[in-house]
Amino acid sequence: MTRGEIRLEMEQELKMSENEISQKIDGEIENRIPDRIQLILLDLIEPPRDMLKHYCAFVKGSFADNFIIRALLDDVDTVFHLAAVGMTGQHARDRSTCMEVNSTGTMHLINTCKSKNVKRFIYTSSVGVIFTGKPLIDAKESDIPYPQDWYNYYCESKCHGERIVREASNGTFKTTVLRFNGIYGVGEKRVTERALDFIKSGWWIAMAKSGGVEAMTQLSSVDNCVQGLIKAELALRHSDSEHGQAYHIMDREQCGTFSFWAPLNRALGYPDNMIVIPGFLFRKAAFWAEIIADYFKFDPFISVLEADLLLISTTFSIARAQRELDYDPYPSAMPEIIDFYTGSRTDSKEKSHRKWNFWKKICLSIAIVLIVLPILYFLIYPFLLIFLYLNIWILSVFLGVNL
Template sequence: MEEGNAAKERVLITGGGGYFGFRLGCAIYQKGVDVILFDVVKPLQTVPEGIKFMQGNICCLSEVEEALRDVICVFHIASYGMSGREQLNRKLIEDVNVKGTENVIQACRSRGVSSLVYTSTYNVIFGGQIIENGDESLPYLPLHLHPDHYSRTKSVAEMKVLEANGAELGNGRGVLRTCALRPAGIYGPGEQRHLPRIVSYIERGLFKFVYGDPLSLVEFVHVDNLVQAHVLASEALRASKQHIAAGQAYFISDGRPVNNFEFFRPLVEGLGYKFPTWRLPLSLVYFFAFLTEIVHFLVGRLYNFQPLLTRTEVYKTGVTHYFSMEKARKELGYEPQQYSLDEVVEWFRSQGCGAKARNYTTMQLVRDGGLLVVLIAVLVSWLPSAATFSL
């Protein structure tokens, strides 16, 4: 952010109650900029004095418009359906990711907000195909080929954000400048979406195998690198930077392709557990995930269990896809710093994790045993038509 008039600036972060949004808000506030965190839920952490939290829903246009009073830049991070059972709630995914984004764009125009930075995803390009050192010239994956609803809606939302670049603001206050960042999987101490789920599998003794080609490569991005990229992107939408980022998309990662399971080895071993040596074929794990989704489709209204893996998660963790950071380096000045999982391990240790796998309770044994019986029954009854089934 520019220092000269920083005291007069105010930015809003949708999804500001989440892990990354909160971290971004704190970093921007330290630069002397007024920050509003906008979310349906309050942050788990204590909001620092001087940062404002507004509880609201991006699915409600009037609430978004009210939050955008006197704001010059919006960081639109809020989304739904990224992982686990959330991926199977199609209606809420559509409402938040598409309709919510439309509301943000409309509110920016009506309130005269000049900059909009959208947090997108690798998934707008990736749908299970091998990509090695891809760049932003790659076309969007055709919408009907997306293996999950989250990826499809994020793709639609990104298109809408970039198409809104150059749109006239209300009352002749100039035009809206927009850009999109496509991050890899986020990690860092205190991350609440993916890492706790992985650790819970480890502690429950469920992390017994890896899968896919051991030479497959994916990418991750440390939360502080992603914060850096968002700040740089907002600056690159300004006149002082010739609006170089306007209408553009950028891949963002640590710039270090790595095998997914090897990336998490320090976490597994750092918490005192043995890293699995049993490797399964990707196709077998994908089929298991497919069956799990069928079970959730059939019984999810009665028992909304957490799938061990979804089909999209199998592809994202087991199929090579990584991208060049050249455009982000050249146009944004992005230079990712190098981090390890050491601080993540220490954070989990501070939460009492590690050392010994938790024993199953009787209820857990009944629950998982029951799910296994249902899974086998579904396999037997659905196998003849499984190839044509579509969720």
Template sequence: MALEQSTRALVIGGCGFVGKHLVQQLLAAGHPVRVFDLQPYPDPQVESVVGDLRKAEQVLQACHDVGTVFLCAAAVDWGWGNAQLLHDVNVLGPQHVVAACQATGVAQLIYTSSVDVVFEGKPIRAGDEQLPYPKQHLDIYGATKTAGERLVLAANGQAGLATSALRLGGVYGPGDSHRLPSLVNLGKRGPIPRLGNGSARFSHIYVENAAHGHILAAQRLTADGAMGGQAYFLVDPNPDNFFLFLKPIVEALGLRMAKRHVPFGLMHFLAWPSEFWYRTTRSKTRPSLTRYTVTSTCVDFWFTGAKAANDFGYQPLVDLAEARQRTIAWAKREFNLGMK
């Protein structure tokens, strides 16, 4: 059964970046919402359940009396950090959620996936859902997200559960705790390096558009329909070079992009010792330079999103100009920059 207004939705990871925006849009549409997260959800309109995705019994309890589950929670690390944590959250977590949904009669499970599930370092231009999973990923994150996605999609039609996965492009916007903060930290030390020759394009998606896409998908998903067991690339149109795309945001914060480009080969070579240091010292500070971060911004890495438009009518809720303005306004407050 597709998502209806009376359907109680469970957002696992509802305190996270995409999850928080999804919760707010569900509330605005009149849906009763439950959030399952490591921390309590601050809005009293939401039924907040504090728990750990790695604990099967806690996930099971959270799934009772729910029609639709959105699995937004993930451990993120674009390098070779805590492999055990990434596996436990991104692989065992979906396993627990699938089992809980089947045991409690949940009708729908929508998994927040990533374009990284098909990325092995080779250029992708106008990528679509015909792309295979790679034999080797550049990082543990991509490998574990792939494993989680496959688990969810394979469960479609079992015990009445309909499943689908949304492969998000690079998410940006208010609440970002990864990409923009990393650039801001670099920018505080000097001009932000521009990797590659500037020709590579990258698919982004604004966070409110990502949340909107989840709701549109849930409104159409049934186990025996076209979407059941399917994965979709969810991206905004008009991909651009990673650094050119973010340049207006960075400059509005009073930071600068470097004028010259740093060759891909040099940065890829330097990423090896950066990753090695991170892995051997087990530093809590993620390296800004890894083979993934270098390669994903220096080779074409973009997708059409046509299947999502065709199957559940995805179109951006917020256009690019407005998305940038909202991101800039939030970032000025968040990082106390560009406030003159």
């Protein structure tokens, strides 16, 4: 029974308000889902049990384990492949692991899916597959070719994985690639809760700009990612649907890479005024953070890829997803994030962080000056000497002055 049929049935039998009908429909659909669909979640990390619906089974393991995969794919119609490594953390500098998981692992999974007669395969990719360190403005999927030289190992491996998925698509095994950018939302840990913890520490007192201009971007809220996944799967069910295609799945709104988080910073009680750090210093800090983290075997605070995505404008066209997938992005999830993370009472530790906010800015300003001045000195000093000796030579030659 479709949603429309459920609505008609309720309108005929019950006199209910529009809101009551919508709530009732959602409840009916949820009750009938177990009779029509079953979900299997395969992951290395077990989610809280209260998050799993009764029609969703969890299996702890890796998609690289062929024994587990072959057992789970019996009678499965659709596979959503979300797993990847290397965007951040220690694996970002490990080409072997990136290629083994993101590229070779994806190829093996596709081969197994085909042998098990899986009909549809949805692959979550990244804008990193087309990012080369240069600005992307309103980039369309068809306009930007795959680069010959990749930005880093993660981008290289995801690019290989994406091409494998797209080339594997045919009439009986349809695939779709969804490209996300900076996934954020309530409960999301890699971006949202890292930013939240940094703000609460009281050390978010600066922003980086290249040439004094903040970069612009489009992020992907969790809700919009889920909508993209669902609508991509529904689209592949049609016999005449497009397949083997890539789609940009982002928020409709463009935002500043740093100022996007300003409402959360403000809601937590911290001031808006920020110190502006030159982009090259911010990038150098990320570079050395990766080197040090790699040496001591811990995850860096920020990767060079993340730093460049904060410093370089990357905006995208979502027109193809709207046209072919009926994708209709929800508004920014920032209001939900603010409601969720600022609902609890502020503790004394956070108040202490706010109290010292001004002095932290002073310390950071002094540190920047102490770093920048020596750099400028060593960069400019040789040219000053050359200029001085050149002037002395000119005076001695043309004026006959013996200096």
